[in-house]
Amino acid sequence: MGISERKEREKAEREQRIIGAARMLAEQDGWSSVTVRRLAQEIEYSQPVLYAHFESRDAIVGAVALEGFGELGPVLRASVRRSASPAEAMEDVAMAYLEFAFERPALYEAMFVLPTGLRFAKSDTPQSLRDTFGAMMAVVEPFCANAEVATEAFWATLHGLAELERDGRIREAFRKERVIHIINKLTQKS
Template sequence: MGISDRKQREKAEREKRIIAAARMLAERDGWGSVTVRRLAQEIEYSQPVLYTHFVNRDAIVGAVALEGFGELGPILRASVRQDANPTDAILDVATAYLQFAFERPALYEAMFVLPSGLRFAKSDTPQVLRDTFGAMMAVVVPFCANAEIATESFWAALHGLAELERHGRIRATHRDERVRHVVAMFG
């Protein structure tokens, strides 16, 4: 292994450490605690070293969000029961999406709430975002001629439910009933 290979490997490892530290701090103390200074202390590197990997905090949030999309897409796909009819499939995905939001609140916030620099529905949208959207769209297709718009609406409804419940604006005890109402809009 040459020097340049070793340096690239070390840089990739530092980047992974930065992302892991950001996730850990956000999960433990909230995203307000995630600063470049705090991350530098956490991973025992100087702030300029962090800036060689990420131009700013939003870029770090974006890297965390990309990891989150890499986790969410497969979860959504795996949530659909093998023998599910189209209505059950969309219900499975809706339930899995909300479960993800509540089990990983800091990650969800990075993906869908905080500035991240990620661009959706553009020519340069990262593939992992497209794959996650595709996991949602796969269960919407049987119901709609314009599956992209319908999937955006489905996603928006789920995101609204997640955010309202996460912030105590609606009762968690009625989550399943609300999900059934969203799914019924497609039936």
């Protein structure tokens, strides 16, 4: 039965090519230019083939988002300097989060702005996203009684900073100042 396995392998490969093409095109020309036709052309198949892999265009965006979730957690963990104080660790994570958002704007957009058909409220939250949340909680915990609530708030702050800066509502030049200010406040005991 090596044949069906080969087919499965090929299918998985093709699926990855779709996701890769979508991500590349999005990062290059923005998500609006990621069309099903363009993707089909990129993987050298006709359009209906894409629908054998994904239910809709949104689902493709979702697959890219999922890839992003798989990367963000490790990036955050790796960002913490060795022998950093708890407050420094928090600052490292904050800066790393923002750099992630600005260096891969299309990926970040897929993860947090575009409709992807992914569900989060329930238990079907992808493990990689749970990990990301965990990475943030690790640096928030030392300073807060209710770590979960505090992490949600921390995350929201970072997301807001990323979004408002991305479309020019707050001044790019003051990114570091804002982070310093916030970390300073959040690491006060109360």
